[in-house]
Amino acid sequence: MGGKVAGNLVIIGGAEDKENECTILKAFINLAGGKDAAIVIMTTATALPEETGARYQDVFGRLGCQSVTVCHVQSRAEAHDPSSCEKIALSTGVFFTGGDQLRITSILGGTPLEEVLFRKYRAGIVVAGTSAGASAMSDLMIVEGQDDETPKKCTLKMAPGLGLLREVVIDQHFAQRGRIGRLMLAVSQNPYVLGIGIDEDTAIWIQPEGLLKVIGSQTATIVDGRPMIHTNISELRPNDSLAVIGAALHILPAGYGYDLAGRNVIFPEPEEGGHFAYRRNAHDYGSQLLQS
Numbered sequence: 001m002g003g004k005v006a007g008n009l010v011i012i013g014g015a016e017d018k019e020n021e022c023t024i025l026k027a028f029i030n031l032a033g034g035k036d037a038a039i040v041i042m043t044t045a046t047a048l049p050e051e052t053g054a055r056y057q058d059v060f061g062r063l064g065c066q067s068v069t070v071c072h073v074q075s076r077a078e079a080h081d082p083s084s085c086e087k088i089a090l091s092t093g094v095f096f097t098g099g100d101q102l103r104i105t106s107i108l109g110g111t112p113l114e115e116v117l118f119r120k121y122r123a124g125i126v127v128a129g130t131s132a133g134a135s136a137m138s139d140l141m142i143v144e145g146q147d148d149e150t151p152k153k154c155t156l157k158m159a160p161g162l163g164l165l166r167e168v169v170i171d172q173h174f175a176q177r178g179r180i181g182r183l184m185l186a187v188s189q190n191p192y193v194l195g196i197g198i199d200e201d202t203a204i205w206i207q208p209e210g211l212l213k214v215i216g217s218q219t220a221t222i223v224d225g226r227p228m229i230h231t232n233i234s235e236l237r238p239n240d241s242l243a244v245i246g247a248a249l250h251i252l253p254a255g256y257g258y259d260l261a262g263r264n265v266i267f268p269e270p271e272e273g274g275h276f277a278y279r280r281n282a283h284d285y286g287s288q289l290l291q292s
Contacts, residue, residue, distance in 0.1 A: 011203060018055075025063060027205065040095070094128070101132040137165050142170075149181055151182060152240060169183070226263065
């Protein structure tokens with residue numbers, strides 16, 4: 001069963017709006033407690049931590065958040081520092097910036113800071129990540145791959161991620177960089193893993209019960225390899241092209257959802273209290289159309 005989660009995740013495809021409506025960042029703040037939120041900005045991924053941290057600190061402050069702390073953990077030694085761990089322990093929301101996802105996992109993996117992050121996540125805080133910060137959320141992450149190219153063997157590098165979300169692989173800047181091929185390649189190598197590609201200025205909010213909702217201005221693409229009946233991935237020579245037959249693909253704009261456990265699309269209907277008030281999946285919807 002894919003999509004195992006413990007808390008709230010806001011996974012952003014990168015280049016989220018920071019100047020106008022700021023729909024995604026406002027949603028993150030609201031989930032973290034609104035005006036009472038205590039947000040920690042993790043700049044581990046970026047090579048420009050001071051500049052990046054200051055920018056997000058300004059944005060969150062402008063959106064009404066009064067408690068915003070920047071945590072510049074740039075080495076494993078700093079991830080063992082009790083003062084860094086305390087920042088996470090006192091937070092209601094943690095935000096990972098973009099940069100290089102391998103920096104996040106190689107610096108934080110197996111450290112006291114990572115332990116505190118998981119403890120707080122299981123206790124119910126919201127964890128968000130944009131761009132590289134998005135890729136690192138799952139237990140398997142894409143590290144490198146060819147954009148806008150025909151998928152071929154040995155063109156994709158993957159590594160373990162943080163593991164806040166299991167049996168899922170995330171790709172970001174998705175439509176803008178033409179990354180459908182490399183996501184298909186990732187899923188063909190691991191058909192039990194659900195592939196999710198997230199466009200810029202778009203996010204997926206994943207709730208503890210495993211329900212996903214798309215927010216933002218573009219779309220999320222979901223690739224389910226379980227129904228796939230054929231792939232040539234294991235027989236490919238280095239310059240051969242990938243074949244994938246029968247995989248399910250869904251393109252979901254804002255308002256649509258997805259049940260990660262059941263692997264069903266959830267269609268938009270009125271909501272109550274900010275949570276999903278509908279469970280109509282793609283199969284039910286199709287059956288209803290056939291009967292009408």
